[in-house]
Amino acid sequence: MSIRHAILGFLSWKPLTGYELKKRFSDALSFHWSGNNNQVYGTLLALHREGAVTVEVIAQEKLPARKVYTITESGLGELQTWLASEPELPVVKSDFASRLAWAGLLGEGEYRKMLDSYAELLDAHILMCGERLKRGSEKPDRSEREAGLWYAIEEHTLALYRAERAWVGELTDTARAGSDASPEFRRTWPEHLEKGGFQP
Amino acid sequence: MSIRHAILGFLSWKPLTGYELKKRFSDALSFHWSGNNNQVYGTLLALHREGAVTVEVIAQEKLPARKVYTITESGLGELQTWLASEPELPVVKSDFASRLAWAGLLGEGEYRKMLDSYAELLDAHILMCGERLKRGSEKPDRSEREAGLWYAIEEHTLALYRAERAWVGELTDTARAGSDASPEFRRTWPEHLEKGGFQP
DNA sequence: CAAAGCATGTAAGCAGTTACATGATTGT
DNA sequence: ACAATCATGTAACTGCTTACATGCTTTG
Numbered sequence: 001m002s003i004r005h006a007i008l009g010f011l012s013w014k015p016l017t018g019y020e021l022k023k024r025f026s027d028a029l030s031f032h033w034s035g036n037n038n039q040v041y042g043t044l045l046a047l048h049r050e051g052a053v054t055v056e057v058i059a060q061e062k063l064p065a066r067k068v069y070t071i072t073e074s075g076l077g078e079l080q081t082w083l084a085s086e087p088e089l090p091v092v093k094s095d096f097a098s099r100l101a102w103a104g105l106l107g108e109g110e111y112r113k114m115l116d117s118y119a120e121l122l123d124a125h126i127l128m129c130g131e132r133l134k135r136g137s138e139k140p141d142r143s144e145r146e147a148g149l150w151y152a153i154e155e156h157t158l159a160l161y162r163a164e165r166a167w168v169g170e171l172t173d174t175a176r177a178g179s180d181a182s183p184e185f186r187r188t189w190p191e192h193l194e195k196g197g198f199q200p
Numbered sequence: 201m202s203i204r205h206a207i208l209g210f211l212s213w214k215p216l217t218g219y220e221l222k223k224r225f226s227d228a229l230s231f232h233w234s235g236n237n238n239q240v241y242g243t244l245l246a247l248h249r250e251g252a253v254t255v256e257v258i259a260q261e262k263l264p265a266r267k268v269y270t271i272t273e274s275g276l277g278e279l280q281t282w283l284a285s286e287p288e289l290p291v292v293k294s295d296f297a298s299r300l301a302w303a304g305l306l307g308e309g310e311y312r313k314m315l316d317s318y319a320e321l322l323d324a325h326i327l328m329c330g331e332r333l334k335r336g337s338e339k340p341d342r343s344e345r346e347a348g349l350w351y352a353i354e355e356h357t358l359a360l361y362r363a364e365r366a367w368v369g370e371l372t373d374t375a376r377a378g379s380d381a382s383p384e385f386r387r388t389w390p391e392h393l394e395k396g397g398f399q400p
Numbered sequence: 401c402a403a404a405g406c407a408t409g410t411a412a413g414c415a416g417t418t419a420c421a422t423g424a425t426t427g428t
Numbered sequence: 429a430c431a432a433t434c435a436t437g438t439a440a441c442t443g444c445t446t447a448c449a450t451g452c453t454t455t456g
Contacts, residue, residue, distance in 0.1 A: 009302040088295040095288040102209040104346030146304030264407040
């Protein structure tokens with residue numbers, strides 16, 4: 001799965017410029033690509049070289065020319081072939097899970113702080129997502145099913161963040177319960193290291 | 201977040217060889233790194249060059265020498281500094297969501313097939329995860345909290361796949377309900393393309 | 401006798417990131 | 429006056445992937 005297919009997807013909906021594609025990627029909740037220049041303009045160039053899209057250059061007074069890309073039948077064929085191929089498992093890169101794995105090295109207070117700052121980050125992100133959804137940019141809706149799917153995908157993306165938030169809440173509750181039972185500060189050091197050397 | 205911190209994490213637990221680290225990454229449910237050679241051996245080399253770890257070469261009869269890496273205080277410092285830094289949002293790369301966004305281009309039958317094959321993939325993966333958890337490889341448990349966290353992380357990872365599976369189930373139900381209402385085959389073509397050119 | 405495990409490493413390459421480069425127009 | 433939007437592109441870099449390269453030992 002690369003941005004190539006996602007770009008072909010957008011172009012199957014309507015002709016767009018690189019700039020417009022970039023915006024769609026950075027506005028979307030559910031496409032994980034940042035929509036940076038190199039990625040979009042570069043892929044568009046490759047797509048054109050390979051005959052998957054055509055370009056129409058529309059000169060503008062005072063602003064750089066717009067290059068409007070249109071999908072070709074060959075491009076549409078590639079998109080359909082991809083859609084019919086075997087899907088892949090989702091890949092989740094969780095910085096937080098990686099940290100949590102070693103959070104035993106932290107004291108109670110530092111651990112709580114870690115949970116809190118992640119909860120805060122998630123809350124902010126969830127809020128932002130909600131606002132973006134309310135504003136609601138233009139989406140493909142060539143059929144009932146398509147419109148429904150775009151809605152479903154966005155809801156599902158949000159649901160994932162909410163599940164993550166709920167999990168952090170549970171961890172916080174557990175931490176609270178645990179330290180109420182044994183409130184002393186305890187920092188665990190690796191057994192194979194001398195204690196007392198590095199003290200942050 | 202890079203594999204560097206995860207390696208330091210494992211080494212904070214106990215000295216390990218590159219080979220052992222590789223296995224831990226490919227066995228883990230919740231670390232997203234594949235644990236390929238270049239990544240692990242390369243990072244270890246860099247870590248050593250920078251003084252974050254030390255090496256002890258243990259010659260073996262008939263097998264290549266084992267290089268056992270031990271974390272230094274500087275390495276432990278780097279790990280703690282990272283743990284105290286701001287966490288990042290999880291990044292989800294969902295091939296399936298990207299496909300779903302353009303599934304309006306598919307006919308009912310192809311769409312159902314797509315849902316089914318993803319459901320199958322998830323089922324297989326969930327089963328495999330369950331077995332891996334039952335087998336249960338050796339995990340850090342220097343404190344109650346650490347042991348509990350490793351358990352919590354693995355459960356949470358599995359929960360995510362299960363939520364994904366439930367979602368696909370819902371989409372399938374919706375699709376069934378929809379096509380019962382209007383069972384005709386309908387393929388939607390991009391408005392800006394002539395209909396009838398490319399027919400897969 | 402083949403496959404899996406032990407054990408190290410290198411080469412080539414893809415996908416994606418940040419930052420650089422330019423410059424007019426519109427809104428606060 | 430400053431920031432955002434419109435609009436294109438390039439350079440340098442990071443992180444990660446697959447495949448290559450070697451070769452012995454244990455298990456099925």
